[in-house]
Amino acid sequence: MTLSIGVLGYRFMGKAHANALARLPMFFPDAPDVERSVLVGRNEEALESAADQLGFESTATDWADVVDEVDVFYNLGPNHVHAEPSIAALEAGTPVFCEKPLAPTLETAEEMAEAAAGAGVPAGCAFNYRFVPAIRYAKNLLEAGELGEIHHVRGRYLQDWLVDPEAPWSWRNDAELAGSGALGDLGSHTIDLVRFLVGDDDLAGEIERISGHLQTFVEERPVEGDDETRPVTVDDAYTAQAEFENGAVGTFEASRFASGHKNDHTIEIHGSDGSLRFSLERLNELEVLRDENRGYETILVTDEDDPYVDHWWPPGHVIGWEHTFVHENYEFLNAVETGDDFAPNFEDGLAAQRLLAAIEESDDRGEWVTLE
C-alpha cells in the first residue's frame, strides 16, 4: 500500500517534511511507501514552483478539496491556519500531522485536541526535537533511573534574528497570526521536550505551577518594501520559573534578542544521581554526569546502537538538524499504517499550549498560575 500525502505549506517546514519523506525509502526501507501527492497553497505561481522542486505530483489552492482525498494530511502552514484544515481532515477520518505550536490560542488548541480525540486516527504534533538521537538517548537514561529523582530542569532557546530594531516586521510579530512570539515559536519546543524527558511520575512529573514573564524590546518594526511600520504585538522574549509535581524546580527562557545565538536550544537536568546537558547546535552530542562519575562525559551519540543511528552512517559521521524530521515522519507514518499510537500527539500539543497560556496568564496577573 502507498500512502498519498497532502501537504499544506511549502516554505521552511514544507521543505523540511518533503525532504524527510523523500529520504525514507533509502534509509528506512521498512517505512510505509508514500507518495507526495498534493501540495496546497494560495499563491499559484509559487506553489507550482515549490511542487516541482519538492517533488509533488499536483497542487491545490483549497485545502478543503484535499483533506478527504489523501491518506494523510500534513498541516505545515502558519499557526493561525492550523485549526480549521486539521479539524476538517480529522472529521473526514484522515490522519493529521500538524506543526507546532498547535494553535495561536488555548481555545483553538482545545478544539483541535477534541477533534483528534474523536477521530480514531493518528493526530501528530510535530515536535521534532523529540526525535534527536541524543534526546532519545537522554530519555532512555532518565527512564532507567540513572539520574535518580529530578531536582532541576533548565530549558532555553536563544536566537538573535530580531536584535536589530530595523529587522522587518513579519507574521511572527503579530498576535493574531502567531498567537505569541518567542514563547510559542521557541518555548513550545522547550516545554514539550521537558514534558517528554521528565514528565514521568517517578522523575519530576508534570509542571504543577508556573510564573512567567514576557517582554517586547522593540515595539514596532518596518514593513519590508514599504514606508510604514507595524506594531509588534507578541513577545520578543519570555522567561518562566516552574514547580513540578515532585517539587523539582524549572527555569525556562527564549529570546530572539540573544546576540550571537542562532538556534541555541539547550536543556539541562540535575537529578539526585546525575545530570545531563544538551545543545541543539551540537545535536550529535549529549553531556552526561552519572553517579559514578565526577564530571560530565561528552557522548557522541552516533554509535550503531544509538537511537535511529543504525539507519544512517558509521560512528562519528554526524547527522544534521533535518534528520530529526526523517525520524519523526518515519514514526508518524508507521503509526498511520499500523494504527499504533503516535506521540507527540494533539494531546501533547494541547498540554504544551496550556503551559504557554499559563505563562501568559501569569505575566498578565503578576502571579503564579497553577495548572489543573
Place this chain on the structure above:
Amino acid sequence: MTLSIGVLGYRFMGKAHANALARLPMFFPDAPDVERSVLVGRNEEALESAADQLGFESTATDWADVVDEVDVFYNLGPNHVHAEPSIAALEAGTPVFCEKPLAPTLETAEEMAEAAAGAGVPAGCAFNYRFVPAIRYAKNLLEAGELGEIHHVRGRYLQDWLVDPEAPWSWRNDAELAGSGALGDLGSHTIDLVRFLVGDDDLAGEIERISGHLQTFVEERPVEGDDETRPVTVDDAYTAQAEFENGAVGTFEASRFASGHKNDHTIEIHGSDGSLRFSLERLNELEVLRDENRGYETILVTDEDDPYVDHWWPPGHVIGWEHTFVHENYEFLNAVETGDDFAPNFEDGLAAQRLLAAIEESDDRGEWVTLE
C-alpha cells in the same frame, strides 16, 4: 604606617583573607603595610592553632576588646554575627571589612548600612568576585558600550554538596543563623555581580521588580556524631526572574543540589551589540561576542594589561580563586589608607540584601515584588 588588623573568624574566610594579607608585600608592594594583629574566636584551642598557622600575633575571645584597638576590623564570621561587631567597630571609627551576605535579615542589613553611613570610614562588603580580572575586563567592555544596550542577564551558581540527603546538618541549613540558604550564600554573589556589571543607567540599570521561588528538597538532616536530625529551615535552591529599569530581563538561580557542579558560578549577558559569558570554574577566561564577530571569542584574561595581571605572572600563567581576595584586600586597604571610597561597600551589601528579601517576599506571596 602599618595598619594593625583584627580578624573575627578563622575558618574558610579567615584563611582566605589571611593568605591575601600575607601575599600583598610580594605582589602589591604599593599596598599599605599591614600587621595581622589579633585573631578573634571563641574556641581558645582552635583559635591559638589558627593564629599560629595564619600568622597572627595575638588572639582574643571577645570581639568587643578588639574593634576599637585595631586600625581595621575584618568580620569573617557566620552571617548572624556580622551585625553587632561590625556596628561596634564602625561606631568606634574603625574601618570594617565584612563578609557577604551582609546580614541574615534585611532589617539588620539596614542597621549596618546606617552605621556605615555615619562612620566616615570605609565599610566594605567582601563580594570578592568583583575582583576577578575577567570580571573587571567584562565591566570595562560593558562600560565602553561594546555590548550596547542590555537585553538579557543570566546568573546562576550551582553546587552539589547537599544533594545527598544524608549530608549532615550545619548552621548553613538554619534560618536563624544563616538567614537563608542557597539564596543568601550563593545568590548574593550573583546579585552583586549583576549590579556591578550592568547596574549603570546606560546599560540595564537596577532591578526594578522581581519574582522568586525558593525550594527545600530535603526537610531534615542528620546531626553529625549524633542520632537526631534537625530541620532544614532554609532553601536548598532558589530561582528568580527580574525586570531591570531599562526593560532588560534577568533570570537567576542557585542550588546546592546540582549534581556534579562544585562551585559553578556563571554570568551571561546579551546586549544589542554583543554578548558575554563567564564561569567561575574557568575564572581566567571570558567569552565575548562583539558586534563585528559571529561567535564567542574565548579570551584568556592573563595579558599584562589585563586588570591586576601585571602584578602576577606572564601571559597564560593562570591564577586561582584565592587571588580575588588579594585584589579585594589591596583595594580595600588602599581605601583605608587614602580615605577614598571603596566598593562594594555596605550600601552595596544592603542593595543585594534588598533583592534577596524581595525574592523571599515574592516567594511567600506568589507575586512579583517591586523594589522601591
Place this chain on the structure above:
Amino acid sequence: MTLSIGVLGYRFMGKAHANALARLPMFFPDAPDVERSVLVGRNEEALESAADQLGFESTATDWADVVDEVDVFYNLGPNHVHAEPSIAALEAGTPVFCEKPLAPTLETAEEMAEAAAGAGVPAGCAFNYRFVPAIRYAKNLLEAGELGEIHHVRGRYLQDWLVDPEAPWSWRNDAELAGSGALGDLGSHTIDLVRFLVGDDDLAGEIERISGHLQTFVEERPVEGDDETRPVTVDDAYTAQAEFENGAVGTFEASRFASGHKNDHTIEIHGSDGSLRFSLERLNELEVLRDENRGYETILVTDEDDPYVDHWWPPGHVIGWEHTFVHENYEFLNAVETGDDFAPNFEDGLAAQRLLAAIEESDDRGEWVTLE
C-alpha cells in the same frame, strides 16, 4: 539533458553518493539532471537489493559493460579496484569520479593520473572534506590573507575501531587490497585538506620534505566466522612531520587505536596573523583567531552567505557529514556538464599519493624524504 550515471560499489560510499544524487533536485535545482542508471557489483543478490534501496534502474556484474555506456562513471569500490575500471572509463571518454585514496600504490596512481590527463573529461577524486562549509570558509580566510604567512599546520585523524585486538580482520588490514592502513584511509584526507588549505605559494606552498613513521600494534586478527587469524600487513597508525616550501612546519597523524575517538579529523593552522581549528565531529563550527582578536572565536558556519548554506536551512540549523557528498557531487556534475575543471582531480589524488608514498619510504629508510 539527463546524465546517466553508473556506480561501482554499493556499500558505505555507494550509499553516501546515491543519497547525494537523490538530494540534488530538491536542494540544488540548478544541478544537472541525473539518472541513477546502473549499479555495478559482483554479488548479484546483494546488488539487486542495494539497487532497489538506492534507487538504481538496473544492475551489472561487469564494469566493462558499463564504463562506456553511461555518461558518468563513479568508482566507489575498494582501493585495489580503483585503477582498471577508472582507466577504462577515461579511455572511453567517460568522466570518472573515484573514491580516495586514488590507488593502493604510487605506480597505479600515476597510471590513473596519466589516463586522466589524456582523457579530456573530468576525473574527480572524492576528497569530500573539501566541501564542508566550514572548510570552504577557512579556505576563503586563508586566501584573503587573514592568517598571514603560515608557520604551523597540524592534521590528525583519530578512530578507535581496531583498538580491540579481537576486532575482526578485513580487507582494510591487507596491504595488497588496501595499499596501506590508517595512512591511506585517513591520512590521505588529511594530506589533501592540508594541500587544499595552505598549498598556495603565498601561504605555505607544497610539502617539500617529510619524515614518517608507521606502526602496527596488533600483528594478526581473527577472521570472522572462522577459527583462523590473518596477518595485519598495514599500519594501525602513522605519524609524520614535514617542512613546507616556505619553511612552515607540519605534523600529521592518524590512528585506528585512539580510544574514544570515532571520526575525529582535526586541522589546526597557525599563521603570522592568526590561527584556526577545525574538527570533523563538530563540522558546522570553525574556530578562528584573527589578528585583532585575543582568543579563538567559535563560528557556527551556518549563515546564509556561508558556502553552500543558502541551499539548506536557516542559520543555526546544522547539517551533517553526508551533506559534504551533496556539495561535491553538485560541483563534479556541474563540471561534467559545463566542461569546467573540477578539483580535487586525479592530479590531486596523485599528489596526495606521492606524499603517502614518501611517508612510507621515509619509514622504511629511517630518513626524511624530499619530494621532487
Place this chain on the structure above:
Amino acid sequence: MTLSIGVLGYRFMGKAHANALARLPMFFPDAPDVERSVLVGRNEEALESAADQLGFESTATDWADVVDEVDVFYNLGPNHVHAEPSIAALEAGTPVFCEKPLAPTLETAEEMAEAAAGAGVPAGCAFNYRFVPAIRYAKNLLEAGELGEIHHVRGRYLQDWLVDPEAPWSWRNDAELAGSGALGDLGSHTIDLVRFLVGDDDLAGEIERISGHLQTFVEERPVEGDDETRPVTVDDAYTAQAEFENGAVGTFEASRFASGHKNDHTIEIHGSDGSLRFSLERLNELEVLRDENRGYETILVTDEDDPYVDHWWPPGHVIGWEHTFVHENYEFLNAVETGDDFAPNFEDGLAAQRLLAAIEESDDRGEWVTLE
C-alpha cells in the same frame, strides 16, 4: 630546625619560588621551616630591591660565597649558569634545586648528574608540572592501569611571544646562553611530563628512538634600545615523532609562533582501555575517557581527596599556575629534611636532556636517533 635557603636568580623563577616558600607555613604546616636567607645576583641595585620584595634576609653577588653557607641552594638563573654553581654546591654537600632544562648541552648535564650522583644529598630538577594536581591524578590513573597499555602519546607546548618579527632579541634566542629555543625551554617540560606519566615499563616505557625537526622562522631580531639586530641561533619551534619501548607512538611539538596561544601545554594519551587530555591553561581540569565510558569526562580536580587539594580550598575553588611551585617546594624540602629521594632529580633532568639532544642530532642528520 630551620633550613636556610640561598637562591640564585631573582626574576621570573626567583619570584615563583620565593612565593612558594612564603606560602608553605600557612598551607603546608608540616613542611620544614625555611628561611629565605640569601638572594644571589650580579646587579646590586636590582638585587637589593628584589631581596626586599621577595623577603630575603641578605644578598650576595658571588654564588661561591653562598653555596656552602646555606642548607639548600636554589639555582634559578639562566641555563648557562646552571652547572658551575650547582656542582659546587653539591660538592659542598648542599642540596640543590635547579631550574629546567638542566643545562644548555648534554655534556654539561652529564657533569651535573655525575656530581649529584656522588653528593648524597637531594638534587632536584624543577619540572614543576609534575606537581599539578590533575597531572598527579592522571599519573595515579595510569599507574592503576585504567588506561591499559599505551599506544599514543601527544605533547605540545604552544606560545606566541616571538611571532612578531620585531619582538626583541633576548638570551633565549642565543644558542650559547640558552642551549636551544622552544625545544629546551618548552620541550623539556613536555619530555619530562611524558616520562613521568607513561615511562613505567607496563605503560609505554622510555622513548627508544626519536626523529626531530627544528625550525627558525625569523633569523635575526632587533636589540632593544639599539639599532642593531642579532642573529637568532636557536629554534623557534620543534617537532618530533618517537617510538617507545613498548611500540607506542609519540608526537611532540613546541612553538613560540603559535598565534593566540600563550602558555598552552597539552598532553594527550590513548591506551588500550582509555584516553586522557590535559591542558595547562585549564590546569584544574583533566579529561578522562575510561573503558566503561564513551566520551571524555571533564573532571575538575579540586576535590578534597585529590592530590594536594586538601591543603587549599573547598571543591570547585580553583588554584593557579603558581601553586605547582608550592607543591614541588614542599616535596623537595621534605626530601631535604628526611633524606628521602626526590623526583624529578638530576637523573631525570639528564634523561630529558638526552632526548632533547637526540632531537637536535636527528635534525642535523635527517635520521632517527636511537637512545641507548
